[in-house]
């Protein structure tokens with residue numbers, strides 16, 4: 001066999017990749033993530049299967065809308081909903097889904113957003129459900145109509161109502177999800193539920209569309225461990241089709257900047273596949289093991305108290321709350337956080353109230369629970 005490679009001019013041969021330590025080169029520090037899936041801390045690490053899919057995607061050209069269609073169909077089958085689309089994040093899904101309710105599939109309206117003159121342009125929301133991320137809904141040009149209670153909600157509905165927005169993780173929900181959906185259905189108003197940070201558990205990916213929300217949103221790069229620049233918009237077929245027309249690759253649309261390419265599309269699809277298949281019980285057991293390891297270590301310092309808490313809706317995973325008697329251990333929680341951040345290896349913990357240190361174990365990599373256990377103990381011990 002002739003060696004074909006030998007005929008390729010050296011200048012065109014693909015160089016063997018060198019192993020570069022980019023973060024070191026750039027002087028950008030890495031850290032052990034005992035915080036959780038925070039965007040500013042780059043959220044989660046993708047499943048190896050997702051990285052493989054992204055690499056696969058990067059090697060051929062495809063027609064983008066064909067891939068969008070096919071991936072959406074596969075995700076909808078997996079999550080047992082009518083339709084699905086991959087967005088460039090949960091916030092992007094909020095914008096695209098809102099645009100679907102305001103401009104729909106009307107080409108003139110799509111081109112004109114965020115100028116909403118002559119369109120249905122009001123979004124009803126419970127006052128307690130206003131939050132930072134609703135900026136992504138306002139990007140479409142809509143006006144929020146805030147309501148308190150069922151009667152006011154029903155009175156607010158009129159011919160300008162485009163959509164009703166629900167924030168799944170709100171700690172105050174006077175009008176329950178079930179009643180919210182029932183009222184919306186009675187008046188034929190589409191509903192959207194932002195559940196960005198609410199998976200795991202696995203079931204929630206199917207439950208909220210089955211409950212009757214017309215659109216449900218998840219972050220791709222939080223607990224699902226897909227690309228951090230991806231998200232999911234799940235729900236009614238007509239609305240997903242309209243959402244697709246209001247975003248990239250269509251140049252003259254409000255969502256053109258919210259592009260997803262083939263890498264995010266395949267990466268997100270494989271993240272969903274991997275996430276729903278994983279052994280949820282074994283995963284939880286491992287988290288409990290990590291908690292025990294950290295608790296055993298830090299509670300050996302006299303005056304330290306620990307408690308494991310699981311938030312009810314978002315980030316529904318074990319968090320260790322560490323408090324201590326400051327008469328015995330003379331250091332403030334914020335200075336423990338600083339010592340962990342500035343130590344070697346650097347450790348980030350969950351942002352929390354000033355009276356405690358909170359550790360999330362779900363983003364730790366193998367053998368890191370041991371390191372976190374040892375470092376927190378050292379810092380507390382040295383102040384006692």
Ligand SMILES: *Cc1c(COP(=O)(O)O)cnc(C)c1O
Pocket residue numbers: 039088089090091092133169194195196197218219220221228230231
């Ligand atoms: C994180 C989050 C978002 C934004 O998610 P991205 O995927 O980063 O765009 C939106 N809504 C809520 C409730 C979130 O927690």
